Amino acid sequence: MIIDGKQIRPIWLDEDRFTVKVIDQRQLPHRFVVADLTTVDQVIHAIREMFVRGAPLIGVTGAYGVMIAAQNGKSASNQVGFIIQECERIKAARPTAVNLAWGVDRVLERVHAASSPAARIDAARAEAAVIAEEEAENCRLIGVHGAGLIEAVSRRKNGSTVNVLTHCNAGWLACIEYGTATAPIYEAFNRGVDLHVWVDETRPLNQGARLTAWELGKHGVPHTVITDNAGGHLMQHDRVDMVIVGTDRTTHTGDVANKIGTYLKALAAWDNNIPFYVALPSSTFDWTMTDGVKEIPIEARNPDEVRYIQGLANGRVTQVLVPPESSPAADFAFDVTPARLVTGFITERGVCSASEPEIHGLFPER
Ligand code: MRU
DSSP: EETEEEEOEEEEEOSSOOEEEEOOSSSTTOOOOOEESSSSHHHHHHTTTSSSSSSHHHHHHHHHHHHHHHTTTTTTTTTTHHHHHHHHHTTTTTTSTTTHHHHHHHHHHHHHHHSSHHHHHHHHHHHHHHHHHHHHHHHHHHHHHHHHHHHHHHTTTTTTEEEEOSSSSSOOOOOOSOOOOHHHHHHHTTTTTOOOEEEETTTTTTTTIIIIIHHHHHOOOOOEEOOOTTTTHHHHHTOOOOEEESSSSSEETTEEEEETTHHHHHHHHHHHOOOEEEOOOGGGGSSOOHHHHHSSOEEEEOOOHEEEEEEHHHHHHHHEEOOOTTOOOOEEEEEEEGGGGOOOHHHHHHEESSSHHHHHHTTTTT
C-alpha cells in the first residue's frame, strides 16, 4: 500500500536476500519501527509477540522462517533434519491461524525437492516470495468480489453513506496488501462509493483502534473508532449496513475463528438482520476440521495484555495498569462464530454462502 507517498508492505526481503524486514506492529500507530529477522528465534519471537500478526502475514513470515532455517543450517551435518526441527518450532509459535503451518509446510515441500544446501536455501526463498505474491493477489481479488456487495448496498440506499462495521485488523498490515476484510472497503472507496467504517477498538491489544484506524486514515477512508461493545447499539439504530471481518481459521464447513468478540458481533448482526460477511483467502480454510467450536485451538495469551493498556502519554508510548494490581485476568485471543450466523464468505474465487457444498463448490480441488 502507499503510505505517505511510499509503497510499503508489512514484510519484505532485504537487498542481502537473507534478512527479513518486518514492520514492528506493536509500535503502531505512534512509532514506525522496522525489525530485522535473521534467526529462527527472532522469527518465533516476532510471531509470538506480534511484531507481525494476522493470519496471512503470519503464514508469509513462517514461510520466510524456513529460508532462514535453511541458511542457518547450511553447514549442519544434516541440513534437512535441522530445517524440519526448526519448522516444528516455527509452527508452534501461535496456534489459531492455520496459515502459519500452511506457509511453513508449503516451503518445506520445496526444500525436500532440492538436492544441495544452497539449492534448499534458494528454493525456500523462492517459494516464500511466491506465497507473498499470491496472498497479495488473493487479497486484491477479495477486494474486487467484495466491492460488489458494498456497491449493491449503496444502490439500495440511493447512494447515501454505506456504514460497514469491522473488528480487529484484517487490513494490509495483516495480509501483505489490501487486507481481507478491508480489501472490499478500499476497492469500493476507490470506485467512489460513499462509505464509512465503524472500527471496533478490539481489546485487549486494540488492533482496530491502533492499526485499522491508522490504515484507513492513511488511505483517506472515513471511519470512527468505537468501543467493542457499541456495535449492538449501532445495529439496533440502523447505523450499520453490513459487517465484514477477517478470520484466522475457517473450517470447510463454515465455522469462523476470528479475534475475540467477533462471535458477539455476529449474534447482534443476526438479531438485527444485518449481513455478516467473512473475507478470507483460501490459505485460511482448514480442510480437515468440521466443528470449529470443538476443534479450533484458541490461543490463550499473557493476561498482562488484558491488565495493561498501551498508548501515547506526554509524547511517549507507555503502558498503564487498569484493574486492581491483585485481580487475576484471562486473555482468550479468539472465538468461533458458527456457520449459521455467517451470511457469506468473500474469497479470491468469489462469494459463497457459509455451507460446506458452496465452499467446496468454489474450491473443488479440495
Ligand atoms: O491476534 P492477531 O492480531 O494476529 O489476530 C488476527 C487478526 O488480526 C484478526 O483476527 C483478523 O480478523 C484475521 S487475520 C486477517
